[in-house]
Amino acid sequence: xxGAGMGGAGRRVWGLVYRHLALYRRxxxxxxxxxxxxxxxxxxxxxxxxxxAGVQQNTASVAAGILLGGVLLxxxxxxxxxxxxxxxxxxxxxxxxxxxxxxxxxPRELVAGLIAMSTxxxxxxxxxxxxxxxxLYGFGLFAxxxxxxxxxxxxxxxxxxxxxxxxxxxxxxxxxAEPLAWSVLFGLTPFACVFYPMSTLPxxxxxxxxxxxxxxxxxxxxxxxxxxxxxxxxxxxxxxLDALWLVVFARVFLGQFEAARRSGALSNLGE
Amino acid sequence: xxxxxxxAEGLTKRYDATLAVDGLSFAQPRGSTWGLLGGNGAGKxxxxxxxxxxxxxxxxxxxxxxxxxxxxxxxxxxxMNFSSPYVALPAKLSVAENLRVYAHxxxxxxxxxxxxxxxxxxxxxxxxxxxxxxLSAGQKTRVALAKSLINRPELLLLDEPTASLDPDTGxxxxxxLERYRAASGCSILxxxxxxxxxxxxxxxxxxxxxxxxxxxxSPAELVSRFGRDSLEDVFLDIARDRRVQA
Numbered sequence: 157x158x159g160a161g162m163g164g165a166g167r168r169v170w171g172l173v174y175r176h177l178a179l180y181r182r183x184x185x186x187x188x189x190x191x192x193x194x195x196x197x198x199x200x201x202x203x204x205x206x207x208x209a210g211v212q213q214n215t216a217s218v219a220a221g222i223l224l225g226g227v228l229l230x231x232x233x234x235x236x237x238x239x240x241x242x243x244x245x246x247x248x249x250x251x252x253x254x255x256x257x258x259x260x261x262x263p264r265e266l267v268a269g270l271i272a273m274s275t276x277x278x279x280x281x282x283x284x285x286x287x288x289x290x291x292l293y294g295f296g297l298f299a300x301x302x303x304x305x306x307x308x309x310x311x312x313x314x315x316x317x318x319x320x321x322x323x324x325x326x327x328x329x330x331x332x333a334e335p336l337a338w339s340v341l342f343g344l345t346p347f348a349c350v351f352y353p354m355s356t357l358p359x360x361x362x363x364x365x366x367x368x369x370x371x372x373x374x375x376x377x378x379x380x381x382x383x384x385x386x387x388x389x390x391x392x393x394x395x396x397l398d399a400l401w402l403v404v405f406a407r408v409f410l411g412q413f414e415a416a417r418r419s420g421a422l423s424n425l426g427e
Numbered sequence: 428x429x430x431x432x433x434x435a436e437g438l439t440k441r442y443d444a445t446l447a448v449d450g451l452s453f454a455q456p457r458g459s460t461w462g463l464l465g466g467n468g469a470g471k472x473x474x475x476x477x478x479x480x481x482x483x484x485x486x487x488x489x490x491x492x493x494x495x496x497x498x499x500x501x502x503x504x505x506x507m508n509f510s511s512p513y514v515a516l517p518a519k520l521s522v523a524e525n526l527r528v529y530a531h532x533x534x535x536x537x538x539x540x541x542x543x544x545x546x547x548x549x550x551x552x553x554x555x556x557x558x559x560x561x562l563s564a565g566q567k568t569r570v571a572l573a574k575s576l577i578n579r580p581e582l583l584l585l586d587e588p589t590a591s592l593d594p595d596t597g598x599x600x601x602x603x604l605e606r607y608r609a610a611s612g613c614s615i616l617x618x619x620x621x622x623x624x625x626x627x628x629x630x631x632x633x634x635x636x637x638x639x640x641x642x643x644x645s646p647a648e649l650v651s652r653f654g655r656d657s658l659e660d661v662f663l664d665i666a667r668d669r670r671v672q673a
Binding site for chain 1: 442473476479480481482483501504505508509511513514515516517518519520521524527528529530531532533534558574
């Protein structure tokens with residue numbers, strides 16, 4: 157793909173994506189790493205599900221659905237967030253930001269390129285796990301119906317929003333903030349209600365959970381599995397929260413980008 | 428000077444109590460090669476970072492290629508480029524892949540032909556498929572130059588273009604830059620510690636000390652004005668406060 161015929165903005169975004177694709181083309185360990193954790197998580201939870209189903213002698217398919225569906229969908233959010241933040245960190249580690257930021261690449265195009273890479277990395281990481289869950293445990297995530305695409309979209313958007321915040325922290329604090337790229341979304345797992353209903357949480361934590369798009373996605377997933385219907389209210393809440401999170405964190409990112417231009421951090425990042 | 432490729436007016440950068448650049452003003456004519464000279468910490472790299480839009484000035488105004496850099500800097504950035512041995516290209520990508528990335532970022536038409544043309548001119552053809560991280564210092568400098576010329580820039584900013592090169596390779600790069608400037612009419616602003624390089628390449632020199640412009644003129648004028656034998660002597664006079672004339 158040459159990128160010829162694209163508009164200027166599209167071509168610049170493609171340039172950034174091409175840079176990362178070229179990196180992956182040359183490094184099979186990087187490709188393997190993308191799928192490693194999602195597959196490992198799925199295997200562990202798949203065996204837990206099989207064990208519990210054997211012990212309880214009931215509702216095996218529902219239990220499998222709730223646990224495996226939760227694991228796989230939460231990986232969508234995790235991989236999206238990491239895919240965005242780690243693609244940015246690749247530029248920091250390669251000390252390439254000085255060239256990128258004096259090119260005509262606009263900050264919004266940088267974000268678009270990172271979102272594109274996040275999507276590709278997430279698909280490459282999660283789809284093998286989805287396939288294995290079907291082969292090993294007979295759990296088909298896409299059997300949830302077309303709504304699973306909306307679940308994917310809502311979780312990806314949440315991942316991008318969090319990654320924008322993480323990237324803003326890296327712009328502000330440099331290398332000291334790098335571990336956030338791996339850890340920050342794990343910290344939200346208890347409130348995302350991946351494996352249990354929101355009502356399980358104490359009331360104050362339910363308020364926290366209800367502000368997370370992911371919590372509404374997992375409530376919606378359980379309703380599909382247990383009641384066989386799509387709850388529009390949770391979907392609307394998830395996307396509305398996503399929009400809010402994206403607006404807020406995009407402003408934080410752009411504000412921090414300009415602050416880094418004032419402080420000189422932009423030219424020193426990675427050193 | 429109406430046809431200035433760079434116009435800096437009262438350019439100032441302050442970091443808390445430190446004044447990195449203090450009221451720098453100049454107007455570089457199109458087609459010229461100017462040098463920014465000064466010791467470590469004189470404000471050269473800070474000035475270049477501000478000219479590139481990488482750093483926001485605390486005060487002052489920059490116009491590059493007719494564009495106010497405080498406004499739409501991206502229009503100017505598309506028509507200029509930059510090279511520095513201190514800013515790397517992704518080491519795992521091949522030379523060709525790196526150049527392709529920047530051809531996309533600068534929206535270069537006929538990217539593959541342009542890469543082949545630059546590879547031939549800068550003797551990169553044999554190393555196009557090698558990872559950038561496996562190149563020698565001289566090869567890296569030539570690749571960085573190719574990257575900086577990928578969009579046929581009207582203005583080229585070079586930060587110590589021959590730093591860490593052996594004399595032979597450094598001379599090759601300087602000769603190449605002379606030929607390129609003559610053929611393209613490109614304006615060049617280079618920051619350097621290498622006085623011989625500046626004398627050879629630059630029509631005009633801006634001498635900075637502690638962020639301030641302390642002397643300027645052609646290399647010959649400066650040598651004559653300071654009554655010295657070489658630009659290096661002038662540099663040492665200024666650096667050691669032996670005599671300072673604006």
